[in-house]
Amino acid sequence: MAPPSAIDIRGLTDTEALIYPNPLTVNEVTERRAKAGKLIAGVAAGTSSDLFKSKSNGKLAKRFDHLISEESKSRGTSSLKAAAKFLSTPGIISLGGGLPCSEYFPIQDLSMTVPVAPDFSEEGTRKSGVVVTTGKYDTTQGDGTYDLSICLNYGQGTGSAQLLRFVVEHTEMAHSPPYKDWQCALSVGSTMSLEQAYRIFTERGDYILSEEYTFASAVETALPLGCKFIGIKMDSEGLMPTDMDDILSNWDVKARGARKPHLLYTVPTGQNPSGATQSVERRKELYKVCQKHDVFIIEDEPYYFLQMQPYTGADAPPAAPPASNEEFLRLLVPSLLSLDTDGRVMRLDSFSKVIAPGTRTGWVTASAQIVERFIRHNESSAQNPSGLSAITLYKLLDETWGHDGYLQWLRHLRVEYTARRDALLLACEKFLPKDIITWTPPAAGMFLWLEVDLANHPHAATKSVLEIEDEMFLACVEKGVLLSKGSWFLGDKTKEPTQLFLRATFAAATAEKMEQAIERVGVAVRDAFGVKA
Structure with missing residues (x-):
């Protein structure tokens, strides 16, 4: 299979989609699992993405030893975690690790009611939802592959094999990384993944590249580690590669007091806060600049599957959503991971925006070298996501929905978020003074970025932008x-x-509340500028 960057591209919506030849399909996953047989992964079982990948693309990833921090290089294998591999030895009696006896876990079983396709509504779930039950010994006393005796005990830095299998398959279907030795590891959400990534790649005093306006927690996480951010100019597609190239090409070590940056943090899809989405051509340009200057990329993508239909405005019918899971995947703007022939991308995925943030569960995808460093960090910190979160997600995603059902759920979210975005945009068109406030309809995510033109503000000459911002x-x-x-x-x-x-966000409030809120914003803005409606 050729790397995605060498494949023909055609525009399909307001973004552009990449057409993969022979992508991994749901049927292929089903066939592969049937051939492999029942997954056997008990307490603290070791696992690897290689057990669950079905295709192998391109060459091995490049080595990035020269970019890895001294802290990360110093992390060795956990002796206790490594010893857990012997637990699978037939007939072994363990007096080694401090694994509590499951007899003393005071939870015998758990149950939950979940929606099933095609009706994902709360009302539909109440009427026809499926009750899913998890017992303590489903793997030994039933036909299950994951139970409470396993998930409530200690685990490995990769996360549970059962949930890891699902995310590896999902990653291959959605991104098909174009090099051989990519890996995944489960994480305790993307913010912790980001902190670990900083520790892998930065030393105190380093600069990190990002969009000029970026996720506030990304900056706040880096500052205590002694790292500063340098912002790259943005337009309607987000980060501008030409500005990044200019910054790096003219980097003055003495003037900056720091070495040339080698780490980029970016949110390419539905960027927080701007809502901007990079087109495939923009992503290719960005990747080339990173290759030119040997920059490693952290691709933070919590909103990737919240890509929406094009905004058609108040006087036109809404655009039709994807009619199938296959069309849904084709319409997604390709990820940087899918263009990454070098293995210079560490992608952060999360269930926070598509299932629930309280699960505190996500995963990273990168080359085997980088994931191995990530796992070493996990072993001496978070260890792995909560077992209760892991088994809840496994029961929902793997046992109940499967890949086909999960993709249907993501299509459902696409429709719902498109409607929410459209409601907010219609309210803006109705109530905001367009000679003062402008915006670009977002193609993904949860946010609308409103730019306020201060040219006619009565105090523009005497007050700072921060003072006027605070007043507004x-x-x-x-x-x-x-x-x-x-x-x-x-x-x-x-x-x-x-x-x-x-x-502004369109993630939670009803259409009626959003309209009411934007009407109030319009009044506040006009009052601030001394103009009438």
């Missing part, structure tokens, strides 16, 4: 609306903003 923020609060200040998301905290932005 408080004016909206007084009217009963909470927005986010754009300055909260500046990557470089040493610079004052020259533009004023406000971030």
Whole structure:
């Protein structure tokens, strides 16, 4: 199979889609599992992505030893975790590790009611949802592959084999990484994955590249590690590779007091806070700049599967959603992971935005070298996601929905978030003064980025952008609306903003509440500028 970057591309929606020849399909996963037989993975069982991958593309990933931090290099294998591999030896009696006896786990079974396709609504779940039960000894006293006796005990730094199998298969279907030795490991959500990635790749005093406006927690996580952010200019597609190339090509070590940056943090799809989505051509340009300057990429993609239909406006019918799972996958703008022929991308995935943030479960995908470092870090910190979260997700995703059902769920979310976004945009068109506030309809994610033109603000010449931003923020609060200040998301905290932005989300409020909120914002903005409706 040729690497995706060498494959013909055609535009399908307001983004562009990559057509993979012979992608991994749900049927192929089913056939492979049937051939492999029942998954046997008991307490603290060792596992590897290689056990669950079905295709092998391209060459081995490049080595990035020269970019790995001294801290990460110093992390060795956990003696106790390594010893767990002997637990599978037939007839062995373990007096080694401190694994508690499952007899003393005070939970005998758990049950939950979950929706099934095609009706994912709460009402449909109440009427026809499936009750899923998990017992303590399903693997030894039944035909299960994962139970409470396993999930409630200690595990490995990879996470459970049962849930790892699902995410490896899912990753191959959605991204088909174009090099041989890619791996996955489960994580305790993407924020912790990001902190571990920083520790793998940075030393104190380093700069990290990112969009000019970026996820606030990404910056706040790096600062205590002694790292600063340098922001890259943005447009409607997000990060501008030409500006990144200019920054790196003209990097002055003496003036900056730091070595040339070698780590990029980016949210390519539905970017937080701007809502921007990089096209496939933009992603290719970015990847080439990273190759030119030997930059490693952290691809943080919590909103990747919240890509939406094109916005058609108030006077046109909404665009039709994908008619099948196969079409849904084809319409997704290709990930940086899917273009990564070098193995220079560490992708962070999460169930937070598509299932529930309280699961605190996600996964990373990178080359075997990088995932091995990630696992070493896991072993001496979080160890692995909560066993209760892991088995809940496994029972829902693997045993109940399967890959086909999960893709149907993601299609359902696409429709729901498209409707929410459209409701917010219609309210903006109706109530906001377009000569003062402008926006680009987001193609993915949860956020709308509002740019406020200060040219006609009565105090633009006498007050700073931060002062006007604060006044406008408080004016909206007084009217009963909470927005986010754009300055909260500046990557470089040493610079004052020259533009004023406000971030709104369409993730939670009803269409009626969003309309009411935006009407109030319109009043607050007009009052601030001294103009009438």
